[in-house]
Amino acid sequence: xxxxxxxxxxxxGEIFRFLEQGQKTGCLSIKPVETxxxxxxxxxxxxxxxxxxxxxxxxxELDHQGLQxxxxxxxxxxxxxxxxxxKLYPLNQPLGLLLKTQGALDSQQLQLLFKQQVxxxxxxxxxxxxxxxxxxxxxxxPLAEMTGLSAPPRDVALAGLRLLRDWxxxxxxxxxxxxxxxxxxxxxxxxxxxxxxxxVWEYVDKTVTLEGIAQALNLPxxxxxxxxxxxxxxxxxxxxxxISIEPSPSSPTxxxxxxxxxxxxxxxSFLMGVLSxxxxxxxxxx
Amino acid sequence: xxxxRIVITGPVGAGKSTFIRTISEIEPVDTDRKATxxxxxxxxxxxxxxxxxxxxxxxNVALHLYGTPGQERFDFMWEILIRKAHAFILLVSSHRxxxxxxxxxxxxxxxxxxxxxxxxxxxxxxxxxxxxxxDIAIALGYLSPHNRxxxxxxxxxxxxxxxxxxMKLIETYAKHQAEQLxxxxxxx
Ligand SMILES: Nc1nc2c(ncn2[C@@H]2O[C@H](COP(=O)(O)OP(=O)(O)O)[C@@H](O)[C@H]2O)c(=O)[nH]1
Ligand SMILES: [Mg+2]
Numbered sequence: 001x002x003x004x005x006x007x008x009x010x011x012x013g014e015i016f017r018f019l020e021q022g023q024k025t026g027c028l029s030i031k032p033v034e035t036x037x038x039x040x041x042x043x044x045x046x047x048x049x050x051x052x053x054x055x056x057x058x059x060x061e062l063d064h065q066g067l068q069x070x071x072x073x074x075x076x077x078x079x080x081x082x083x084x085x086x087k088l089y090p091l092n093q094p095l096g097l098l099l100k101t102q103g104a105l106d107s108q109q110l111q112l113l114f115k116q117q118v119x120x121x122x123x124x125x126x127x128x129x130x131x132x133x134x135x136x137x138x139x140x141x142p143l144a145e146m147t148g149l150s151a152p153p154r155d156v157a158l159a160g161l162r163l164l165r166d167w168x169x170x171x172x173x174x175x176x177x178x179x180x181x182x183x184x185x186x187x188x189x190x191x192x193x194x195x196x197x198x199x200v201w202e203y204v205d206k207t208v209t210l211e212g213i214a215q216a217l218n219l220p221x222x223x224x225x226x227x228x229x230x231x232x233x234x235x236x237x238x239x240x241x242x243i244s245i246e247p248s249p250s251s252p253t254x255x256x257x258x259x260x261x262x263x264x265x266x267x268x269s270f271l272m273g274v275l276s277x278x279x280x281x282x283x284x285x286x
Numbered sequence: 287x288x289x290x291r292i293v294i295t296g297p298v299g300a301g302k303s304t305f306i307r308t309i310s311e312i313e314p315v316d317t318d319r320k321a322t323x324x325x326x327x328x329x330x331x332x333x334x335x336x337x338x339x340x341x342x343x344x345x346n347v348a349l350h351l352y353g354t355p356g357q358e359r360f361d362f363m364w365e366i367l368i369r370k371a372h373a374f375i376l377l378v379s380s381h382r383x384x385x386x387x388x389x390x391x392x393x394x395x396x397x398x399x400x401x402x403x404x405x406x407x408x409x410x411x412x413x414x415x416x417x418x419x420x421d422i423a424i425a426l427g428y429l430s431p432h433n434r435x436x437x438x439x440x441x442x443x444x445x446x447x448x449x450x451x452x453m454k455l456i457e458t459y460a461k462h463q464a465e466q467l468x469x470x471x472x473x474x
Contacts, residue, residue: 003383005383005384006384009383009384010383010384010386010387011387014386014387014425018421018424018425021424021427021429022421022424182394182398184394184427235427238390238391238394239391240394240395240398265463265466266288266290266372266459266463267288270288270290270347271456271459271460271463273343273344273347274290274343274347274349274456275453275456275457277341277343277344278449278452278453278456279449279453281445281446281449282446282449282450282452282453283446284445284446284449
């Protein structure tokens with residue numbers, strides 16, 4: 001099986017969820033596809049590494065230099081110092097852990113590095129007009145790019161999307177104001193929501209439209225759309241588009257009245273009968 | 287007349303029309319004039335493209351199959367279809383991950399609106415790009431193999447395969463009904 005395709009067809013949120021829930025290990029690469037819109041900076045490749053469904057690193061190159069450069073940029077350690085250490089100690093664990101064991105970095109610094117590494121690309125990735133993705137389960141994990149920390153993809157996506165400032169590219173993906181949202185997980189959401197997300201979450205499954213939620217919470221409806229989009233990306237809710245029970249005015253005939261009885265149960269003899277009718281047909285085929 | 291109404295749903299191209307055509311004893315289009323049931327008779331008066339098929343297996347017993355029209359537009363047609371349905375099959379193309387989202391939306395919608403027994407039919411399993419069933423289950427949001435609807439690979443072009451999927455659905459329905467009866471017996 002190849003897990004590959006266009007982001008317009010299989011969204012990044014879906015890919016994240018699939019890799020997390022399938023506890024996959026490997027490298028997800030994303031190559032932006034040029035669209036008509038002029039971009040000044042050349043579009044960068046993205047690589048996100050997964051271990052058992054958790055994100056462990058993210059880079060722009062496969063040259064194993066990303067984390068070292070980040071460490072230097074942050075002013076923590078010089079790259080030359082890291083190289084000296086690497087001559088003494090073989091890289092048989094994530095670089096971040098190695099540097100921590102050697103006393104060169106502390107936990108807090110590692111956390112900062114990890115956050116910067118994995119969250120920074122998220123807003124850009126979700127805003128791509130189009131991208132080509134590939135998941136390679138045979139790609140070895142790059143120890144030199146790893147801090148030793150990991151995070152669930154849905155938390156990364158949620159946190160990354162909270163950083164998004166320009167929502168223009170996502171406007172047509174937002175749930176509609178007259179839709180409702182239903183939860184996909186039983187009980188409490190399995191990830192960290194911020195306070196306004198919590199307040200919206202309270203209205204999930206209540207058959208209140210996004211517009212209604214916005215009114216109840218005194219928020220702009222666009223804000224509620226964005227929050228619901230984040231919850232959708234995290235796989236917490238699904239949008240139920242508004243169902244017009246009324247036929248459109250152009251409908252050729254009036255609707256039949258809704259049936260008063262629901263489907264009654266079927267008799268045992270009926271079920272046995274249909275099974276024995278289908279059985280020879282099922283045997284004939286493959 | 288005892289009729290079991292089965293809805294065949296799924297994204298465009300999953301094989302709904304083919305599935306119904308393969309198992310139905312009638313030509314699915316225009317021949318359902320005699321259908322006395324609400325949806326069938328209503329259908330012939332409208333232009334909404336909906337598949338209808340029928341399978342009569344005794345003097346007073348028949349299966350009616352309804353294919354949902356369009357994609358992702360849950361309109362009043364859906365309401366009418368599922369209100370009277372006994373069970374449904376969700377068909378998903380195994381080789382089109384871009385359809386999994388639509389399939390998940392349909393599942394969420396059905397879970398919300400109709401608590402009726404269901405089976406997931408994985409069509410196009412013969413395609414070289416088909417995903418393995420286990421990965422499709424995950425993509426559809428079913429993480430535990432112990433807590434998911436039955437999934438069957440089905441080739442909508444093959445009568446044996448379609449009949450086997452139908453049997454799975456009817457067995458699932460029978461089991462569900464037996465559980466409900468037991469539950470009622472416990473409560474009374
Ligand atoms: N190879 C293969 N082709 C199929 C299968 N199911 C459907 N098809 C083909 O896929 C196309 C779309 O099927 P159709 O029944 O129109 O899909 P619908 O949009 O769900 O009604 C048709 O060309 C079918 O012949 C399958 O299981 N295997
Ligand atoms: Mg069709």
